Amino acid sequence: MTGWRVFFYVQHLLGVGHLFRAARIAQGLHKLGFSVELVLGGPPVSQLDFSGLNVIQLPPLKAGPNGFTDLITSSGEPASPAIKARRTEALLAAFERSCPDVLLIESFPFGRRQMRFELLPLLEAAQRKKPRPCIACSIRDILQENRDMARAQEVVEILRDYFDLVLVHGDPRLVKLDATFPLADHIESMIAYSGIVAPGSPFYYQAGSKADVIVSAGGGAVGYKLLETTLLAKAKTSLAFARWLALTGGNAKPDEFERLQQLGAMNGVVVERSVPDLAAALAGAQLSISQAGYNTVADILVAGCRAVFVPFAQNGETEQSRRAALLAEHGWGVVVPEQELTTDALSKAIDRALSLPKPMQEFDLNGAASTAQFVRDWLTNNRRRLC
Numbered sequence: 001m002t003g004w005r006v007f008f009y010v011q012h013l014l015g016v017g018h019l020f021r022a023a024r025i026a027q028g029l030h031k032l033g034f035s036v037e038l039v040l041g042g043p044p045v046s047q048l049d050f051s052g053l054n055v056i057q058l059p060p061l062k063a064g065p066n067g068f069t070d071l072i073t074s075s076g077e078p079a080s081p082a083i084k085a086r087r088t089e090a091l092l093a094a095f096e097r098s099c100p101d102v103l104l105i106e107s108f109p110f111g112r113r114q115m116r117f118e119l120l121p122l123l124e125a126a127q128r129k130k131p132r133p134c135i136a137c138s139i140r141d142i143l144q145e146n147r148d149m150a151r152a153q154e155v156v157e158i159l160r161d162y163f164d165l166v167l168v169h170g171d172p173r174l175v176k177l178d179a180t181f182p183l184a185d186h187i188e189s190m191i192a193y194s195g196i197v198a199p200g201s202p203f204y205y206q207a208g209s210k211a212d213v214i215v216s217a218g219g220g221a222v223g224y225k226l227l228e229t230t231l232l233a234k235a236k237t238s239l240a241f242a243r244w245l246a247l248t249g250g251n252a253k254p255d256e257f258e259r260l261q262q263l264g265a266m267n268g269v270v271v272e273r274s275v276p277d278l279a280a281a282l283a284g285a286q287l288s289i290s291q292a293g294y295n296t297v298a299d300i301l302v303a304g305c306r307a308v309f310v311p312f313a314q315n316g317e318t319e320q321s322r323r324a325a326l327l328a329e330h331g332w333g334v335v336v337p338e339q340e341l342t343t344d345a346l347s348k349a350i351d352r353a354l355s356l357p358k359p360m361q362e363f364d365l366n367g368a369a370s371t372a373q374f375v376r377d378w379l380t381n382n383r384r385r386l387c
Contacts, residue, residue, distance in 0.1 A: 003033075003035075004033075004034050004035070004101040004102065004376070004379060005034070005035045005036075005037070005098060005099065005100040005101050005102070006026075006029055006034050006035070006036045006037065006100055006101070006102040006104055006375070007037050007039065007094075007095055007098045007100035007102065007103050007104070007133070008022065008025075008026055008029075008036060008037065008038050008039060008104040008105075008106070008138075009039045009041070009091075009103075009104070009105045009106060009119070009122070010022040010038065010039065010040060010041065010042075010106040011040075011041035011042055011061075011106070011107070011112055011115050012040075012041070012042035012043075012045075012062075013042060013061075013062055013063040013068055013071075013112075013114075014062070014063045014068070014221050014222075015218060015219040015220075015221045015222070015251065015293075016045050016048075016218075016219040016250075016251065017218060017219065017293050017294055017295050018106055018107065019040070019042065019045055019048065020048065020219075020295045021140065021169065021197050021294060021295055022038070022106050022138070023038070023048045023049060023050065024197050024198075024199070024367075024368045025138060025169070025197055025367075025368050025371050025372075026038050026050075026053050027049065027052070027053070027368060028197075028367075028368030028369050028370075028371055028372045029371070029372045029375065030052045030053060031369070031372070032369070032372040032373065032376060034102075034372065034375070034376075035054070036052075036053045036054065037053070037054045037055075037056055037094070037098050037100070038050065038053045038054070038055050038056065039056045039058065039091065039094060040055060040056065040057050040058065040060075041058045041060070041061060041087075041115070042060055042061065042062055043060045043062055043074050044057060044060070045250075046250075047250055047274065056094050058087055058090055058091060058094075059073070059083070059086065059087050059090065060073065060074045061073060061079055061083075061087070062074070064076075064078070067315070068114060069114050071114060084117045084118065087118055088117060088118040088121055091118050091121075091122055092118075092121060092122065092125055095122060095125055095126070096125070099129075100133050101133055101134065101379060102133055102134045102135075102136060102375055102379070103122070103123075103126045103133045103134070103135045103136070104136050104137075104138055104167075104375075105119065105122075105135075105136070105137055105138065106137075106138045106139075107137075107138070107139060108137065109137070109154070109155045109158040109159060110137070110139050110143055110155055110181070111139075111143070111144070123135065123158075123161075123162040126162070127162065131383075134164050134165065134375070134378055134379055134382070135162055135163050135164050135165075136163065136164060136165035136166070136167055136375065136378075137159065137163055137165070137166045137167065138167050138169065138371070139166065139167070139168055139169065140168075140169055140170065140294050140319075141168060141169060141170020141171070141174065141175050141177070141196070141294075141323075142170070142175055142179070142180050142294075142319045142322050142323050143177075143180040143181055143319065144180070144317065144318055144319055145180050145318040145319075145322070146316065146318065147181070147182065149182065149183075152181065152182050152183045153183065155181075155183070156183050156186045156187060159187050159190060160187075163190065164190070164378065164382070165190055165192060165374070165375075165378060166187060166190045166191045166192070167192055167194055167371055167374060167375075168191055168192065168193050168194065169194050169195070169196065169197045169294075169367045169371070170193060170194075170195070170196055170367075171193065171195050171196055171363040171364045172193050173362065173363060173364075174196075174326055174327075174330070174363055175322070175323075175326055176193075177191060179322070180318075180319075180322065192374050194367040194368075194370040194371040194374060195363070195364030195365060195366045195367040195370050196297075196298050196301065196363060196364065196365050196367050197294075197298060197367035197368050197371070198279075198298035198299070198301060198302045198365035198366075198367065198368075199277070199279045199298070199299065199302055200302075210243075210245055210275070210281050210284065210285075211242075211243045211244055211245035211270070211281070211284075211285055212239060212242035212243045212244070212285055212286045212287070213234075213239055213242055213243070213244045213245070213285060213286060213287045213288075213289065213350075214244075214245050214246075214247065214278075214281055214282055214285045214287075214288055214289070215227060215230045215231075215244065215245070215246040215247065215269075215288075215289040215290065216246075216247040216249070216278065216288070216289075216290045216296060217247065217248055217249045217252070217290070217291065218249055218290070218291060218293045218295070218296055219249045219250060219251045220248050220249020220250055220251040220252035220273070221249070221251045221252075222291075222312055222314065223248065223249060223252070223291060224252070224253075224256050224260075225338075225341065226289075226290075226291060226310050226341065227246055227248060227260055227271075228259075228260065228263065229341055229342065229343055229346055230246065230289050230346060231246060231260065231263045231264055231267050231269050231271075232263070232267065232343045233343040233344075233346040233347045233350070234267050234268065234269060235267065236343060236344070236347035237347045237350045237351060238350075238351050238354065239286065239287070239350065239354070242286070243270075244268065244269040244270070245269070245270050245271075245272065245275075245281070246260065246264055246269050246270070246271045246272070247272055247273065247274055247275060247278070248260055248271065248272070248273050248274075249273065249274065250273055250274060252273065257271075257273065278296070278299045279298075279299040279300075279302040279303045280303075281303075282299055282300060282302075282303035282305040283302075283303040283304065283305065285303075285305055286305075286306070286354065287305065287306050287307065287308065287350065287353060287354060288300050288303075288305045288306070288307040288308070288333075289307070289308045289310070289346075289350070290307065290308075290309065290310070291309070291310055291311055291312045291320055292309040292310075292311040292312070292320040292321070292323045292324035292327070292335075293312070293320060294323070297323060297327065298365065300332070300333075301332070301361065301363060301365055302365055304358070304359060304361060305359075306332070306333060306353050306354065306356055306358070306359065307327070307332055307333030307334075307353060308333055308334050308335075308336060308346070308349045308350055308353045309323075309324035309327065309328070309333050309334070309335045309336070310335075310336045310337075310338055310341055310346075311323065311324040311335065311337070311338060312338065313337065313338045313339065314338070321335075321337070330359070330362070331356060331357065331359050331360070332359045333353050333356070333359075334349045334350075334352045334353040334356075335349075336349045
C-alpha cells in the first residue's frame with residue numbers, strides 16, 4: 001500500500017464512455033495501493049466494477065435535449081443556479097473530507113467546460129491546501145477538433161495556473177496530442193502518455209465461442225441506426241450463415257431494444273444488451289462491427305479482431321472519425337462514414353474487412369497500470385515542493 005489518496009472527479013453527460021475508462025483507471029490506481037475516491041457527477045451506472053473504490057455520488061446532472069451545454073437533473077429539471085450551488089457545495093465538502101494527495105479530473109479543462117461552475121472552485125480549494133495535492137488532468141488520446149485558438153489558449157492558461165500533469169491515455173505511435181490540440185507544444189513538459197486504457201488479456205475461446213460476428217453500440221445512447229442497418233445487411237454478406245450477436249448497450253431505449261430483438265429474430269441474429277467481457281467475446285469472433293469510441297476500440301485491440309468502424313459523427317463530432325481512420329491506416333479494419341451507412345455499403349465493408357490480414361498488435365494497451373505508475377512516480381519525486 002502506498003497510503004496515498006486520490007480524489008477522482010468524473011462527469012458523464014450522455015453515454016458512459018468517460019466513466020467506463022475512468023473506472024478502469026481507478027482500478028489501476030487501487031491495484032497499485034492508492035486509496036481512490038471516485039466522484040461521479042452523472043446518473044448512477046450499475047454495470048461497472050467499483051469494487052475497492054469509495055464512490056461519492058453527487059446530485060446527478062446530464063445533458064439535456066438541447067445538447068451538452070443544456071444541463072438537467074435526473075428528473076429533467078433544468079440545472080438552475082441554486083442546483084449548481086448545491087452541487088458545488090457537496091463537491092467541495094467531499095474534497096475537504098478527503099484530504100487527498102492527488103486531485104485527478106477527467107476531461108477538464110480540455111472538455112466539460114459546462115462544469116466550470118464547480119470545477120474552478122474545486123481547483124481553487126486544492127491550491128489553498130497545505131500541502132497542496134498533485135493536480136492532474138485525465139484525457140483520451142483524441143480530442144474534439146475545430147477548436148478555436150482562443151479556446152485552446154484558455155485551456156493552456158488553466159493548465160498552467162492549476163495543473164501539474166496532463167495524462168493522455170493513448171499511444172503516441174497511433175496519435176499524439178498535437179494532432180487534435182493545436183497548442184500541445186505549450187504544455188509539453190506536463191504531458192505523459194499512459195498507453196491505451198484497455199482491459200487485461202481476455203480468455204481466448206478455443207471452441208464454442210458466442211458468435212462469429214459481434215455488432216456493438218457502446219453504451220447504447222446513439223447506436224440504433226448502426227444496429228438496425230447491420231441486422232438488415234447480414235443476408236448480403238459472406239457471413240450470412242454465421243453466428244451473429246448484436247449488443248445494444250445498457251442505455252438503449254426499451255422500445256428500440258424490443259424492435260431490434262424482433263428484427264434480430266427475423267434475420268437470425270441474437271440481440272442482447274451486453275456481455276460481461278466484450279474483449280473476451282471479440283477474441284473468439286471473426287469480425288467486430290461498431291462505432292469507434294475509445295473503450296470499444298480498446299476491446300478490439302486487446303482481442304486482435306478485424307473490424308468495420310462506423311464512427312459516430314453527429315453534431316460535428318470528429319473524435320471517432322479520426323480514430324477509425326487511423327486504425328484503418330494501421331490495418332485494423334474498414335471505415336464506413338456514418339452519413340454513407342446503408343446495407344449495401346456495410347455488406348461490402350464487411351467482406352473487405354474479412355479479407356484483411358490478421359492485425360498485428362503494435363500499441364501499448366497498459367494504460368490503467370501506467371497511469372498509476374506515473375502518478376506514484378510524480379508524488380515520489382515532487383512531494384516536497386508541494387509542502
